[in-house]
Amino acid sequence: MSRESEADIPADAVLPGALPEALRAELVAFRRDLHMHPELGNQEFRTTAAIKERLEQAGLRPRVLAVGTGLVCDIGVDGEAPAGGRGLLALRADIDALPIPDAKTECAYRSTVPDRAHACGHDVHTTVVLGAGLVLAELHERGLLPQPVRLIFQPAEEVLPGGAVDAIEDGALEGVRQILAVHCDPRVDAGRIGLRPGPITSACDRLEIALNGPGGHTARPHLTTDLVTAAARVATDVPAIVARRVDTRSGMAVTWGRIESGHAPNVIPQHAELSGTVRCLDIEAWRQAPDVVVAAIDEVANLHRAKSEITYVRGVPPVVNDPVVVELLRDAMTARRGAESVESTEQSLGGEDFSWYLEQVPGALARLGVRTPGERTVRDLHQGDFDADESAITVGVELFTAAALLDAAG
Numbered sequence: 001m002s003r004e005s006e007a008d009i010p011a012d013a014v015l016p017g018a019l020p021e022a023l024r025a026e027l028v029a030f031r032r033d034l035h036m037h038p039e040l041g042n043q044e045f046r047t048t049a050a051i052k053e054r055l056e057q058a059g060l061r062p063r064v065l066a067v068g069t070g071l072v073c074d075i076g077v078d079g080e081a082p083a084g085g086r087g088l089l090a091l092r093a094d095i096d097a098l099p100i101p102d103a104k105t106e107c108a109y110r111s112t113v114p115d116r117a118h119a120c121g122h123d124v125h126t127t128v129v130l131g132a133g134l135v136l137a138e139l140h141e142r143g144l145l146p147q148p149v150r151l152i153f154q155p156a157e158e159v160l161p162g163g164a165v166d167a168i169e170d171g172a173l174e175g176v177r178q179i180l181a182v183h184c185d186p187r188v189d190a191g192r193i194g195l196r197p198g199p200i201t202s203a204c205d206r207l208e209i210a211l212n213g214p215g216g217h218t219a220r221p222h223l224t225t226d227l228v229t230a231a232a233r234v235a236t237d238v239p240a241i242v243a244r245r246v247d248t249r250s251g252m253a254v255t256w257g258r259i260e261s262g263h264a265p266n267v268i269p270q271h272a273e274l275s276g277t278v279r280c281l282d283i284e285a286w287r288q289a290p291d292v293v294v295a296a297i298d299e300v301a302n303l304h305r306a307k308s309e310i311t312y313v314r315g316v317p318p319v320v321n322d323p324v325v326v327e328l329l330r331d332a333m334t335a336r337r338g339a340e341s342v343e344s345t346e347q348s349l350g351g352e353d354f355s356w357y358l359e360q361v362p363g364a365l366a367r368l369g370v371r372t373p374g375e376r377t378v379r380d381l382h383q384g385d386f387d388a389d390e391s392a393i394t395v396g397v398e399l400f401t402a403a404a405l406l407d408a409a410g
Contacts, residue, residue: 017401038097041156087177103384121184128396162353188369194345204351250285
């Protein structure tokens with residue numbers, strides 16, 4: 001299809017791609033449907049089918065990933081090669097939910113699945129990329145899409161090391177030049193985004209420890225391996241040791257989520273378990289983390305004559321935003337909502353498998369404001385009462401469409 005001259009859009013022009021009211025309402029309904037039917041990582045069959053059906057209705061040809069959930073879909077690509085020769089701009093969404101109950105008792109669209117909830121905003125991310133795809137497909141039909149775009153709907157972001165790894169292995173980044181994503185932020189008002197060049201999230205690994213030794217009576221602890229004490233010392237001493245063996249600027253932190261041992265008050269048990277996470281802000285420290293953490297655990301366990309079995313599960317590196325791509329998002333948001341709609345954001349200790357894409361191509365993740373302006377209560381991520389101001393869907397769609405147009409014109 002030939003491109004009309006107005007497809008070369010200057011940065012200060014009024015951009016096409018504003019969200020029509022009918023599509024705005026449809027996307028809110030789509031998001032609510034996803035919210036009512038959350039699916040865990042690698043089980044997102046209904047979600048995948050819903051996305052696929054809507055893209056096909058728009059005349060697009062999505063491809064389901066080899067793992068059976070998630071999909072990719074190209075817009076403005078003729079045959080096998082991206083049009084224009086510059087490579088694809090990719091927009092990525094994660095589609096999985098969390099294994100926690102939905103606590104929004106008065107919400108008409110609360111989860112219908114026990115112990116499952118979209119408590120991290122992935123339903124919003126999915127709807128934003130879907131909406132952007134529908135708008136960009138319509139611009140393509142009008143000859144107003146100056147570069148090809150790939151939509152990536154990725155499964156299993158919440159499952160370490162993340163479904164991004166499977167998507168990349170399945171060719172999701174082939175022909176991609178750079179990639180964009182958003183993540184809901186309940187600390188930022190709807191209508192605004194948060195941007196940060198460089199690291200914006202943390203590396204995150206998972207840690208499982210089993211401690212074993214001869215137990216016995218609490219009257220004779222000297223004849224036992226006191227595993228309760230050993231587990232307690234691992235829980236308190238290992239984070240302190242690790243903090244002194246890496247550069248403190250790396251922000252490496254060992255944090256426990258579970259500790260379990262024993263069944264009776266007068267019996268020293270033979271087994272104890274701890275589970276937790278290892279997070280750090282710096283990618284070089286993350287590469288050192290397994291050796292440093294495992295050595296600290298062994299030292300403390302040996303001091304208390306406990307045998308340790310350590311399972312260190314590699315998770316994700318930090319998301320490191322490319323400064324040039326951050327400026328693209330800033331320009332796009334400014335074009336849509338004005339310079340005051342963009343704020344600086346801090347690096348968090350949350351993990352995000354979007355980092356795996358950025359190991360391959362430049363890109364950036366923006367924080368999408370989802371707090372209703374004026375609301376004082378912050379419904380944090382990974383909590384059962386989390387919800388989003390749905391006007392953020394429109395903001396995300398128009399951010400991505402403006403980025404696609406300005407990137408091509410730049």
